Amino acid sequence: MYIITRKHFETIVKHCQEAYPSEAGGFLGGRDNLILGIYPVFNLAFLHFSEKEEFALADGEIIKVHSYFEKHNMKVMGFYHSHPSASFPIPSEKDIMTHKLKHLKGMMIVSLYDLKNTIMAIYNIEGNTPVEQDIKIIEDNEVNKYL
Ligand SMILES: [Zn+2]
Numbered sequence: 711m712y713i714i715t716r717k718h719f720e721t722i723v724k725h726c727q728e729a730y731p732s733e734a735g736g737f738l739g740g741r742d743n744l745i746l747g748i749y750p751v752f753n754l755a756f757l758h759f760s761e762k763e764e765f766a767l768a769d770g771e772i773i774k775v776h777s778y779f780e781k782h783n784m785k786v787m788g789f790y791h792s793h794p795s796a797s798f799p800i801p802s803e804k805d806i807m808t809h810k811l812k813h814l815k816g817m818m819i820v821s822l823y824d825l826k827n828t829i830m831a832i833y834n835i836e837g838n839t840p841v842e843q844d845i846k847i848i849e850d851n852e853v854n855k856y857l
Pocket residue numbers: 791792793801802805819
């Protein structure tokens with residue numbers, strides 16, 4: 711199970727909604743199963759590809775992300791991204807490949823088929839299989855209870 715504060719969860723959803731109809735994404739950082747930080751990244755696919763459901767990272771971005779989270783006493787826990795036209799947040803084969811290449815575990819997907827009522831799911835990628843995880847949204851002032 712993952713735990714995320716309402717503030718971080720709302721920031722992720724807002725980032726995905728604002729990037730619509732392009733895909734948005736960013737890294738999730740924290741301790742154990744507690745998400746304590748997010749690192750939105752610039753989507754290069756926006757510049758290079760015509761497809762909207764495409765995400766590309768700048769070279770060196772991953773190294774920057776690791777050192778950013780380390781500086782804040784966190785680890786990289788995973789990556790979130792949006793599926794702008796999907797009804798349900800299901801990882802694509804490409805998502806799974808990319809995730810494995812980057813040695814990431816948690817994959818959060820926000821589907822934006824209905825822009826106001828977004829649906830989010832989080833998976834752990836185990837081998838080639840996405841295994842859906844529970845996620846608990848806590849109030850910002852509850853975070854100390856989970857540290
Ligand atoms: Zn995807």
